[in-house]
Amino acid sequence: MDDTAAIAGLRARDERVFAELMRMYNASLLRVAQIYVATRAVAEDVVQETWIGVLNGIDRFEGRSSLKTWIFRILTNIAKTRGQRERRTVPLSSLERPDGVPEPAVDPDRFLPLDHERAPGHWAAKPEPWPEERLLAQETLGVVEAAIETLPPAQRAVISLRDLEGWSAEETRNALEITETNQRVLLHRARSKVRQALEDYFTEGG
Amino acid sequence: MITGAEQLSCQELVELVTSYLEGALPAADRERFDAHIATCDGCDRYLDQMRATIRLTGALRPADLAPNEERKLLAAFADWKAH
Numbered sequence: 316m317d318d319t320a321a322i323a324g325l326r327a328r329d330e331r332v333f334a335e336l337m338r339m340y341n342a343s344l345l346r347v348a349q350i351y352v353a354t355r356a357v358a359e360d361v362v363q364e365t366w367i368g369v370l371n372g373i374d375r376f377e378g379r380s381s382l383k384t385w386i387f388r389i390l391t392n393i394a395k396t397r398g399q400r401e402r403r404t405v406p407l408s409s410l411e412r413p414d415g416v417p418e419p420a421v422d423p424d425r426f427l428p429l430d431h432e433r434a435p436g437h438w439a440a441k442p443e444p445w446p447e448e449r450l451l452a453q454e455t456l457g458v459v460e461a462a463i464e465t466l467p468p469a470q471r472a473v474i475s476l477r478d479l480e481g482w483s484a485e486e487t488r489n490a491l492e493i494t495e496t497n498q499r500v501l502l503h504r505a506r507s508k509v510r511q512a513l514e515d516y517f518t519e520g521g
Numbered sequence: 522m523i524t525g526a527e528q529l530s531c532q533e534l535v536e537l538v539t540s541y542l543e544g545a546l547p548a549a550d551r552e553r554f555d556a557h558i559a560t561c562d563g564c565d566r567y568l569d570q571m572r573a574t575i576r577l578t579g580a581l582r583p584a585d586l587a588p589n590e591e592r593k594l595l596a597a598f599a600d601w602k603a604h
Contacts, residue, residue, distance in 0.1 A: 328602040330595065337594055342583035359590050366594050370601045419536070421567075426532040436530025441563030442570055450573060451580065459577045478578035484543065495545075503539035510574040 318382040325373045337366065340383070344390050346475045347490060350468040351391075351398035361397055365390040380489075387490035420507035445517050455516070462512035466505050473498060474505035529557045534564050538571050 316324075316335060324332025344365060348358035368389045376385060429435045449455055463471055463479075472491065476482045482490075488498045529537075534557055540546050541554050558565045 330598055330602070333598050334591075334595065337591060341591070363590070363594055363597065367597055367601070370598065420538070421532070421535045423532070426530070429532075434530075436532035438531045438561075438563035441531075442566045444566065445570060445573065450577070456577060456581060459574070460581055463578070463581075474578060475583075478575050479581050479583060481579065499539055499543060499545060502543075503536070506539060506571060506574055506578075507535070509578065510570050513574060513577070514570070 318378070321382055322373065322376065322378070325370065340386060343476055343480055344387070346472045347387065347390060348394045350472050351394035353401055357397060361390065361394045364393050368393065383486065384489050391492060418504050420503065421511070442514060443518065445513070449517070455513070458512055458516045459509055462509045466508060470501050470505035473501040474509070477502055478506070529553050531561060531564050535567060538568060542571070
């Protein structure tokens, strides 16, 4: 469904169009809302308020941005207001300043020390191959899902939008109102941790 | 980002993988990255595993809202339509 059809459908009060948009965006909206508010229940409220905002605003929507960007902007505004009311400021600062706390992609102990004579910073314990036949097993997907669920909310939102929903870097950056660099740092940390979770799983299960 | 003309270490390379995959590395850094993985099994495998991680994440299905949430939203829609 393209934007023109979706906007026309909403303006015509077509419930099927509304239901389809919900199915397309609810999961992403929920993940982004969770950056700003403490609980899933509040995030679900925020998503609900967002849709009401979308319905109330659709007749005045001028199409200067894509429908998706507009919907996520409404969500972000509502979620930020709710988050401030809850005095939840830590995740916000982690969105704005992802460099605040260094998080190496790989445990430094996996590398030779930097004063090593021959190969400083080279793998001391390099990654072992993963079993191809287990890669697409349902259990493996469960490991990926569980790893994503344990990420800090900003990292979880970015990896969900980019790698799960297949959004572009630019769409993701616009929806979250973050810089290109921050988007990339958050994505890098998220992917690195999910890779590590897979490695742990394949090594233990080995 | 990377200082000096010396080769990348493995520990530096793993921090550049996302920038590399995003096409965001400056040309000189990209060349060093390519040169490194051409001769380093560990990093070549690491890059493959990051690609596999991205593919696996893409194979997940987006979680939906709880069904009662969806019902609430459709009720809100009906309400909106009636006004």
